[in-house]
Amino acid sequence: MSQHETGDQIPSLSGYSEAELDQAFAGVLREVETSAAALADSDAVEAFRLQWLGRKQGRLKAISDAWLAPAPVEAKKLIGQRFNVLKSAIEERLERAGKATHTNALEAERIDITLPGTQPRVGAEHPLIKTQNELLAIFARMGYSVGVGPEVETDYYNFESLNFPPGHPARDTQDTLVVANQDRKPLRDRLLMRTHTSPVQIHTMETQAPPVRIVIPGKVHRNDAADATHSPIFHQLEGLCVDTNITFADLKGTLDHAMKELFGSSVKTRFFPSFFPFTEPSADVQISCPFCGGKGCRKCKHSGWIELLGCGMVDPAVFGFVQQKQPAYDPKKISGFAFGMGIDRIAMMKYGISDIGLLYSGDLRFLEQFG
Template identity: 80%
Template structure:
């Protein structure tokens, strides 16, 4: 748009001022008819509102600054009205509501939006989701809980008595400056996802069937097979007449679902404070079919998880808040396994630290 000269005001009375600003309004209406593209809108804005050569700036210098004091108010009011009209025309053009709307630039809201490309799941998270899905298909719900736990939920309620080796700071990462609190209230980083079992039973009566995936922390030196941060999946089933046979059948089915229908399971006596009796579970090597290979150390079997029947002492702690957990009337089983170790087996990874290195060159191969 070419800039036209600003005419001088003949007088400063209301009639003269109304006529002068009416002429500017007509000029504004005419120039607003060209607002049919983004370039035209920008040209219109610069023509009227430009800081150096804009029409409003020129009007202000020609009329407002040189006007007598008694006329400045009347000119200023009309000047502000003209500026508001200009801004309204620009807003209408931008939102598509005015006669000069940017029809060519209008957004078709029926078109699909631009989607941000999603990355692939981390191999640990992918493995954990696959394992959880196996138990969900068996009717288990997913339980979650805090990673910063109290000593009570992490140890005491799970039948770890005071003085148990697992409570030692050589095995457990504890929060500093907790010495003044009672032992059961002291905070630490959970060493297993078992506290979620207690919290769940306290909140709901039996029957309970939950699977608990999550991150846990232990005071372990990092090496090829150990990390101070790793992941676990635990399960809990509590109801009337739950037996060890139910436990064996559940885990045998889950291992076949995850590793293949040809996988076999076997149980060996073990010890855990929160289960009695307890067992370690081995599966036949899914890589060699039980014939013996490097991954199973040529034994044909791989030790994978721990399990057992819930210790009645654990139900005793839960009864303090949920009386329905009477060990004389109900029973249950629990199990737990390490996600990282299973992912290492599944993907043939020899160093657990690679999962936590953040090296995209390593992680991309599992996408």
């Protein structure tokens, strides 16, 4: 039988003797060796597999169709034996090439553990957050929990329930930012950006019977022109303590201890009469200057004292508003005190920051100083 090429590029067998079959399969094996020698990566290995072992168009299937299928019965066994040897040789070379390319890939991805590592940039607490957390930790050690509430409040919770009746002059001191298109609503239901965190005191008392001891950190908003000491957004920390037999002495002791924890044990406090609609009596609190020890310096304007916060005993009228939802707040049976301070101002004092705008600028050159 003369040898010629079929449509699948498989040469026809010249005969079915063992010598002729050995010669034909040896030629195919040389072709396999040539193809296997060029397998440099996983894509080439996959192409080799499809070329030889593909179920529909692989070379082995074409050889089976061209040599085994049309062979006489007496030759099928001889061809089948050689066919199985050829298939095993292809699979062996495929496995060997696969392991080699996998090893090469691992070698390419190998990490040199002797090289110095990449130093990650470690962040730091923002001075506002750092100061807030210090204050929260101080009051937590005194048994206070943390209260939170919405920044968008109703007029009722921001003013009326805190003893700011409609038309009260104290409302004008807070330069309120009011949500637009509220004119058709009753005044107490109109929405605004909270001007202090005090509404959380009312929310808490309405849902929790005394005793209550909470501190309330948070962002507040007022229509203030921005300058070195004013910002339309700033942060407050307020506190509320309500129980039986709470006195002004408890308030003084609490704040004196908190200021000593924050600024050092040598700091002293003193109280001056003041006015807040939601406390009676009310007081402003000054601390002896922690920078000069009370001797007088630029930071305390050479007075030796710095005014830091406001406080007072909770006005019975405030308990009257709370009683509408929580009868346990009977001003004849319970009493309490409240206080509030600006976190921004304390942070500026502690870290020597002269412009409040730096706290909100996002300037890394400024923030990196606290890393």
